[in-house]
Amino acid sequence: MQWQSLPVVVAGLGVSGVSAARVLRDLGAEVTVVDGGDSPVLRDRAAELTGISVRLGDGDTLPEGTRLIVTSPGWPPSSPLFLAAEQAGVPIWGDVELAWQLRKPLPGTGEPAPWLAVTGTNGKTTTVQMLASILTAAGKRTAAVGNVGVSVLDAVLAGFDNEAEPYDVLAVELSSYQLHWAPSLRVHSAAVLNLAPDHLDWHGSMAAYAADKGRIFNGNQVACVYNLADPATEELVREADVEEGCRAVGFGLDAPGLSQFGVVDDLLVDRAFVPDRAKNAAEIGSVADVNPPAPHNIANALAAAALARAYGVDAMAVRDGLRAFRPDAHRIALVGEVAGVTYIDDSKATNTHAAAASLRAYDPIVWIAGGLAKGATFDELVQGAASRLRAAVLIGADRALIREALARHAPDVPVIEAAEGQTGAVAMAEVVTAAASLAQPGDTVLLAPACASMDMFTNYGERGDLFAEAVRGLTK
Incomplete structure (x- = not known):
């Protein structure tokens, strides 16, 4: 791409949009x-973008002469701007595609840093984040980037336009949105962890959502990693067009x-990247090395581990990296134990899967x-968990959906509906x-809401923080 004087539109003035524009x-x-949008926050961001034209309050009109659109991940394909671009033959890239196009060869190798x-x-x-920890334990300069941590654009340019050293390899989290707008992406190795209905309002259907997830396997060089417990992920491997020699x-x-x-026997075992894998396997750690297990x-x-071994x-580095890893807050985090009852914060569990x-x-x-x-149903979730439930405490705007599923599939489970009309710390x-009041010694009180939080809390983080604060209050 010849960038000099090229008319480019950046769709969205969020974090990724500002980075792409600069x-x-x-x-x-x-x-x-x-x-x-047109808010004080957006106006402040616009004022900081020197040498860049910003149009607030109009995200639908395609500026005349546009040769490329770079979009923020959240903009759906049905946006009028993109429909106009399609009619005009203007390509649409996401920030990930832009980063992929801007990669530079590492010194001494002639090749850009590989993406896992x-x-x-x-x-x-x-x-x-586990993968980045493993790669770090192996002595590689790396970062967790993409939909988490460091901006993928910043990561691919690091060390080329400043005094920092470039990354050896990148651990890249990619959302279905980002994959949709990354047509030329071809990574070293990739994994699809699972597939469940999500963001269907954006993609239009489950088939379209799965197809966008499956883009991550296209052009893989070494390994396509899939979940044995989720046949849909293996099907994506079967459908992918990969380089010769790439393995499932x-x-x-x-x-x-x-x-x-x-x-x-509580050992983590690799039977893929070992000599004579038909007869041999390698111990790469133990269940106890995983936090939480x-x-x-x-x-x-x-x-x-599979992606790291493919690289x-x-x-030993896999084991050391897993031992060093510490999960982010609100992901099956142990809050404490009170009167023989364990309290777990998994506020990040914002969907049924x-x-x-x-x-x-x-x-x-x-x-x-x-x-x-968010349009979810709860029958399958309750059916699968019914035998484990001592009781349930229901909260939030859509509590009735879960109450009705419990009545159908776990009618003997006691239910309390709490904090009606309340929000924040008082509610929690x-x-x-x-x-x-419902728990017995040996039980686990589990905050795993299966729902978004914004009806009662600022976000899932506040919901989890207030849960931990309330648990600490029990000891007083």
């Missing part, structure tokens, strides 16, 4: 940023078969659930008190 300006492009990429409905951030590598919680990662988190660790990391994984990790459970359902204190 990079394009510095390349010499004529940049116009468009955003349908992860997508899936749930577990992406944890898996990418499965991961799961049972003893591994050929070209798989799995668990044997919940089943779905062990699966995340195996996926991260050539040795078994994530909540199901969390519920499988504990037994018996007093379940705190509810919020904004009532919720935790109600849960404590």
Whole structure:
């Protein structure tokens, strides 16, 4: 791409949009940023973008002469701006595609830093952070980038336009949005962790959502990593157009078969990247090295290990990286124990798929659930968890959906509906008190709401923080 004086539109004045606009300006492009919003925050951001034209309050009109659009991830394909671009034959890239196009060869190698990429409905951030920890333990300069941590644009340019050293390899989290707008992406190796209905309003259908997730496998060089417990992820591998010699590598919680990662007697085992894998396997760690050792988190660790091993990391570095990893807040985090009852904060479980994984990790459970359902249904979730439930405490605007599912599939489970009409700390204190009244020694009170939080809290982080604060209040 010849960037000098190229008319480029950046769609969206969010964090990724601002980063893309600055990079394009510095390349010499004529940049116009468009955003349908018009707020004091956006005006402040616009004022900081020197040498860049910004149009607020109009995100639908395609500026005359536009040769390329670079979009923020959240803008759906149905946006009038993109429909106009399609009619005019103007290509649309996401920030990930722009970063991919701007990669530069590493000194002494002649090749850009390879990308090890992860997508899936749930577990992406944890898996990418585990992978980055493993790569760091192997002595590589790396970062968790993309939909988490460092901006992918900043990462690919690091060390070329400043005094820092460039990254050796990148651990890249990619959302379905980002993959949709990354037509030329071809990574070293990639993993799809799982597939469950999500963001269907953006993609239009489950088939379209899955197809965008599957883009991550196209052009893979060494390994396509899939979940043995989720056949849809293996089907994406079958449909992918990969480089010759690229292998399908499965991961799961049972003893591994050929070209798989799995668990044997509490050991994490690689039977894919070992000599004579038909007869041999390699120990790469133990279940105890995974923090926390919940089943779905062990699966995340195996996926991260598979990508690291595909890149050539040795078994000891996998183990050391997993031991060093510490998960982000609000992901199956132990808050404490009060009167023999364990309290777990998984406020990040904002959809049914994530909540199901969390519920499988504990037994018996007093379940705190509810919020904004985002169009979800709860019958399958409740059916799968019914035998583990001691009781349930329901909260939020769409609590009735969960109450009705409990009535159908777990009618003997006691239910308290708490904090009606309340928000914030007052609401959560009532919720935790109600849960404590239902719990018995040996139980787990689990905040895994399966819903978004914004009806009662600022975000899932505040919901989790207030849960922990209320639990600490029980000891007083």
